[in-house]
Amino acid sequence: MRNRTAVAALVTCAAMLAATGCSSSFGSDEKTTQDTSEKQHLTVLIASSGDAETKAVKDAAAAWAEQSGNTVTVDVAKDINQQLAQSFAGHKPPDAFYVNSDQFANYAKGGSLYAYGDQIKDADDFSAQLRASFTHDGKLVCLPKDTSTLALAINDDLWRKAGLTAKDYPTTWAELKTVAAKLTKGDVTGLVINGEYARVGVFMKQAGGWITNADQTKMTADSTQNAQSLHYVQSLLKSGSLKYANQVDTNWGGEALGKGKAAMTVEGNWLTGGMKADYPDVKYTAVPLPAGPAGEGTLAFSQCWGVAQESAHRAAAVDLVKYLTTASQQLKNADAFGVMPSRTSALAEYAKKYPSAKAWADATAHAQGPVTVAGFDKVLTQFNTDLAALSTGDPKKILADLQRNGEQALTKGN
Numbered sequence: 001m002r003n004r005t006a007v008a009a010l011v012t013c014a015a016m017l018a019a020t021g022c023s024s025s026f027g028s029d030e031k032t033t034q035d036t037s038e039k040q041h042l043t044v045l046i047a048s049s050g051d052a053e054t055k056a057v058k059d060a061a062a063a064w065a066e067q068s069g070n071t072v073t074v075d076v077a078k079d080i081n082q083q084l085a086q087s088f089a090g091h092k093p094p095d096a097f098y099v100n101s102d103q104f105a106n107y108a109k110g111g112s113l114y115a116y117g118d119q120i121k122d123a124d125d126f127s128a129q130l131r132a133s134f135t136h137d138g139k140l141v142c143l144p145k146d147t148s149t150l151a152l153a154i155n156d157d158l159w160r161k162a163g164l165t166a167k168d169y170p171t172t173w174a175e176l177k178t179v180a181a182k183l184t185k186g187d188v189t190g191l192v193i194n195g196e197y198a199r200v201g202v203f204m205k206q207a208g209g210w211i212t213n214a215d216q217t218k219m220t221a222d223s224t225q226n227a228q229s230l231h232y233v234q235s236l237l238k239s240g241s242l243k244y245a246n247q248v249d250t251n252w253g254g255e256a257l258g259k260g261k262a263a264m265t266v267e268g269n270w271l272t273g274g275m276k277a278d279y280p281d282v283k284y285t286a287v288p289l290p291a292g293p294a295g296e297g298t299l300a301f302s303q304c305w306g307v308a309q310e311s312a313h314r315a316a317a318v319d320l321v322k323y324l325t326t327a328s329q330q331l332k333n334a335d336a337f338g339v340m341p342s343r344t345s346a347l348a349e350y351a352k353k354y355p356s357a358k359a360w361a362d363a364t365a366h367a368q369g370p371v372t373v374a375g376f377d378k379v380l381t382q383f384n385t386d387l388a389a390l391s392t393g394d395p396k397k398i399l400a401d402l403q404r405n406g407e408q409a410l411t412k413g414n
Contacts, residue, residue, distance in 0.1 A: 040313045041071045042320060045087075045094040047080035047303075049270060049337060050277065056336040057324075064323040070316055088112045093308035095317040099142060100303055101133055105374040105413060107306065108136035114307040115141040116318045125327075125343045133369045134304040142304035143325050146339035147347070148268040149363035150202055150298045152176075152290065153253070156283040158188060158263040169287045173206070173232060176290045180241035183263035191236065192262030193253050195244035195388045197380055199266050201299055203229035205368045206292025211406065216373050219410060222396075222403035228293065230395035237391040244388070258282050268301060269360040273338035286359045300367035302342060340364075374413035379405045 044061060048054040054076055061072040075094070077083045081103050087093040088110070099107060107113050117123055117140025123131065130144040152170070159168075162183050170176040180190030193199040197211075204210055209225030212218060220226075236242035250256040253265030258279030265271075266289065275282060289298055305321040307314055323329065327349075330341035334350050340361060341347045351361040371380070382405060386398040 039069050039071070040316050041073070042096065042313050042317055043094040044072060044074045044320075045077050045080065045083065045097040046074060047098050047100070048076045049273065052273060052277075052337040053333075053339075056333050060324055060329055060332070061320065064320050067323075068316070068319065072320065084112075088308075088310075091310060093310055095308060095311040095313050096320055097306050097308070098145070098303045099134075099306035101301065101370045101372055102377045102380065104134055104141075104304065105136065105372045105376070108141050109374040109413070112309055113141050114309045114311065114314050114318075115139045116307055116314075116321070117141060117143070119318055120322070125345055127342070127344055127364065129300060129364075129367065129369050130302055130342055133300075133302060133372055142306045143321060144302040144304050144342040145325060146302060146330065146333065147342045147364065148270060148301040148340060149360050149367050150199070150266050150268050151286045151288060151359035151363060153257055153265050153267050153271055154285050154287065155257055155260065155263050156285055158183060158260065159285075162263070170290045171288075172290050173203075173292055177236060177241070180236060180264065181239065184241045187261060189243045189248060189256075189262055190241040191264045191266075192243050192245055192248055192250070192256040193266045195246070195390070196384045197387060198299060198301070199253075200230070200233055200387050200390070201368070202266060202289055202297060203233055203292060205297030205299065206289070206294060207232075208292075208294030210368060211371055211402065212373075212410070216371060217410065219403050219406040221406055222399045225294065226399050227395050230390065230398065232292075234390050234393075234395060254278075257284060269340050269357055270338055272357065276338075286356065288359045288363065296363075296366045298363040298367050300364065300369050373410060375409045376406070376413060379409045 046057055058074045061074050065072045080098060081100060084093070084097060093112065120143060123140060126144055130147060131140055134140065134142050134144060164179065164182070168179060170179050183190035204226050207225040207229040209220065209223045209229060211221050213220050233242065245252050245256055248256050248261040250259065250261060253262065253267045254271045254274040256262035257265045258275055275284065288296065305324060307317045307321060311317055325342070327341065327343050327346035330343055330346045331349060333339050334341060340357070341350050347361060347364065351358060379402070383402050386393060386401065390398070
């Protein structure tokens, strides 16, 4: 599942383009023949969270194909970042594809993506935060296909066994620390999360800090707010009431929750699909993340529907993306595999239909988007390595290293 693991240290598109020298041809309409008069065959590459997502995308693509008269082949990538980088370098990219936020800037800067945002008449139905995540050089390059936020998921049975009720749901850091300690007993750890910035980062946001400023032109990592957040997480780790997922022999927080090894976890709304598929008998409740010193805060995740600059079927690919991102199709996807719509109008309907997902839907109002600067994925990979050793590490040094590495990346990426 796309958000379960840390940003991987993969070969990026930018590196592949630099090595092959192929980026200079991207953006040249002379090299791309747009055939709109005859029926076309499109290829689509996705990174699927499971059979349900794969089926949903294939069914939607088939419906569009029947309507348009074109044909579509949907392939599931084993490693979409690597496969896309190789396809761009080899001048044989799929026509449409998922773009991970951590690689978006690499692809956009390398000239691999066709910017079709100005062709979307109702683009403002997608939130400003989501549109910003997929904007490059002032242009909306691609549409966010869905959105996800983080909430606190609680194992109902373990909660009751500890003598806790709904009145005890934590709303502050202090309360989270108290209940995590009370829930930690025997083989059960109060709170289990993945040891990565995509989870620990919520505490940075709640403390009033973050990695960069709003327009991602300046590093803000080495701050007292961020240090406060890492010290807080470190204190939980040292007490034993917080453990990383791999410390309890699980791959992610949802697995720890489902197996009863965690009483609480911090996960996104993709948890609903994972729990339904793997732990259907485990009852859990999703509540808002506790507020920190600066108030509420969560992280937002998304992928966008990219269209290849070198595609010979760009017009048809954009038409396909328009179909795949309609409000009705996004709601079908929500039914199929638990994702939240990226359209504001559809999200409102989703929240009414799925009251159990209220914590995730409401969190979009105070969500922090990812850093999308070319080359920054490598910075975050190192940050994740440092966070993995946070229990014995020096928060100030970790943040100083992040600041230094990030400043170098911003200089090259912006």
